[in-house]
Amino acid sequence: MTPSAPVAFPDIQWLQLAPIIVVLGAAAIEVLVEAFAPRTSRRSIQIGLTFAALIVAFAIIVINAGTFQLVVAGSAAVDGPALFLQGAVVLTALLVALLMMERKVDPSGDAFAARASAMPGSEDERQFTARGYLQTEIWPLFLFCTGGMMLFLSANDLLLMFIGLEIMSLPLYLLAGMARRRRLLSQEAAMKYFLLGAFSSAFFLYGAALIYGFAGTVSFGGIADAVVGQSQMSGLLLGGIVLLCVGMFFKVAAVPFHEWAPDVYQGSPTPVTAYMAAGVKVAAFGAFLRLMYVAFGGEAWEWRPAFWVVAILTFFVGAMIGLAQSDIKRMLAYSSIAHAGFLLLGVMAVTPDSLSASMFYLLTYAIATVGAFGIVMLIRDDSGETTSLDAWRGLGRTHPLLATAFTIFLLSFAGIPLTAGFIGKFTLFASSAAAGEGWLVLLAVIASAIAAFFYLRVVVIMFFSDPVGSGPSVATPSWATQTTIVVALIVTVVLGLFPQAVLNIADHADVFVR
């Protein structure tokens, strides 16, 4: 950049950015499809476009493998972690999209409201439902959200990171309110998520402003140089880190910023919950890792004690309150809180090993989570999906295959061998111990033991309890949901037995570009 040109138009590295461009571009086209395509063909066009965009994006990510550079004047990074996690996000999105397609489990349509704008319980709503309307706007929203995630985790300055955060979050607020059944609960969830999300965005922005005041730049590399160059901790820097972290803690649902998670998970349409639990977790931790490793890594000893407290609180609160849940979606919400606690071990370690371990953990967690929610969608009663644990009684007797699949996902969450979750837990804990946090690992395993107990409770309910009444009522899904569950199952078991290939990829992607 020369001084004579006040605003230089940056070089755009089209190929490196292509995955994000493809996804966001397809989302924009889908908005036009909403406007111009006839109602009858809209759904199939949207679905076709969504899958095409995701598959093309994934292919470009694979082609880009090995790229290690900053793009667009240093505001975004295309490096190992970005590509690995973008790949994880796109894979998760593909599996979630299959769940969103599902129309066979609910007699009146998919998991989304016929017209989200209709008042819950109104005559309008009844009519729309009776006419079999489908809300096809979910597809562009879904793609915008996916593109936002990919941008969020490869952003290399605070502003772009904030933009990514918002592109990811705004569509999710909408999607959360679109459940076909229990509309009020769903709208409450959306409202809660939106208000608290907006609040946390404000924290993030305020933090970014303070950091800019401290470093005179928003780019991570510049911040890192400013952090290392100074002899004593400045109030601006410390305040900035704290506020940025609050924003991030909210997104990853770390205690004490986790309160939204159970309500939002419970109220949202299940495919959206799956995407929140899996996709958002991957994206937010990806961004969080980059922020703390690249920008503030040099100052790790300063902020680490605060992370100890948050991590310990997070995994213990997640594990203990999870024990008392009687609703499967709330239970999985607390499970995701506990997992956020474990992943914070990876964020605070600031070593390449921890980075690759965290990425592997995120991938295995995300895939198993989507699979588990895919099964949650199938357990139903007269009023639609039922998430009360009582409805799962005796599932092992009436539907042994389904119950076994769910058990495998739960075992993976609990970190029991033969599943990917175990390998993830081992690599994460080992790298954390290597970073000198052995005592924290000990606390984390105690929390895992407690968490294991609530996963087991579900296994007991499924296999050892007698069915209530005529037993659980299980909808037969179409090929789409079946594919999601089977793929998630295969990935969970194969990565549990032969993780070498993926561990290798993660190991080669363990450095952030600066």
Add this chain to the structure above:
Amino acid sequence: MGILSLLILVPLIGSAVVAFVPASPTRSKQLALAFTVVTFVVAVVAYLQFSPGGEQFQLVESYQWIPALGVTFSLGVDGLGLVLVFLATLLTPLVILAGWNDVEDAQAQNGDSQSEGQVRGYFGLMLLLLAMTLTLFTALDVFLFYFLFEAVLIPVYFMIGRYGVGRRSYAAVKFLVFSLSGGLVMLAGLAVLWYVSAQITGEPTLYLPELIDIDIDPTVQTWIFWAFFIAFAIKAPLWPVTTWLPDAAGSSTPGTAILLIGVLDKLGSFGMLRFCLPLFPDAAESAAPVIIVLSLISIFYGGLIAIGQTDMKRMIGYISISHFGFIILGIFVFTSEGQVGSSFYMLGHGLSTALLFMVVGYMIARRKTSTIAEYHGLSTPTPLLAGMLLFAGLTALALPGMSTFISEFLVLLGSFTRVPWVGAVATLGIILAAVYILLFYQNTMTGKVTEKNKNLKDLNLRERVALAPLVVVVVVLGFYPAPVLNVLNPYVDDVMAQVGATDPPPTVPLATGVQP
């Protein structure tokens, strides 16, 4: 592919075949029996290939598994591993034979309806358990060991929770929560061990023969030692983490109880000898006093509570706690007699537990209850059964002439030479054994037969065939223990050398006037 892979593969394939081939219950049982007999034959071949006194680890096989973590799939046996492989492969076919009707009996006790899939599931899990157990006894990579140490909980959990009796789901969960908590603590230790090995050797490794050679800082040793030891102490239950065992024993079918308590729980004491001592010798030595006291408490706790039990299976569970006390005591007195005794005791305890549970299982099969008070005067209608119960009981109380006598004697001898008062206290435990065994025999078998027991049938051919090999092995090893001791003595010498312990010199001076 080596002999050890074959040893694991046979029951593994067997479990898939039994569980998924839609055969009649009888056919499934025959299939399961056939696979376990073949496994036993393979184990005998492995025994013949093993040369006592040679390399510590023999029949070694090693394959790449997860190079990114420095983890290999390595198998190999030492003397103790070989003996426990023998125990597991011997007991499983006998358990299938003795527990031919376990599933049906349990259903009758629970008042469940019959379903054919149950039989296939139960015996399929049993074979899976055998495959996993054999991998555990032969694993040379600590990661592989841990991997299965946790994974093996899954089949046992379902064997208790699904096919057990009474409060089975409570017992299964309790078993799992105890074991899993221990296992997770071990995971923390494993993570630290992994990075310590990377620090010392440059590359992370969890391959046991390499780990034995590295010196770990004593403070770090202490941490990892306890992380491992807690997991093992829960498995081979040591007071105060024993409470899951009586519940698991009481709610299992006799077959599950034999495999769980007689075989699988040996993993605890096996793990102490195989991992805790050679890898963390300094920590082991400094922890020994605490552990010795805990094992003495176990001996008496288990023995005393066994006397007061009203349920036969729970009683055997408490007896086992007492015996595990002896086994762990022998390991941590650091004498070769003690450790040979403990190793031999693991075999002997497996045999005596199997005998007891089998006979008790036969009683339950006749009356569908395991309450002691329901049985009285059985020696009149079923003299052979009564005789076998007496034999099993005498094995458990270590009567001279039984293999258990030799092991208990060695453990006590080893304790006396190291710390005399410990030996003296432990010896009192033998008296307890006489009390609980003889009282149990007296209450159930002697006296005037009650109405309900009058028409019981004596042991049939299948039941006798299942017991006979055990009786033979117990008596033969009682008089001629050489085949086992020849394998165990060099093994214990290796362990003692790795720990850096030597036997204390004799304290009694040679008699004066005797010229050396």
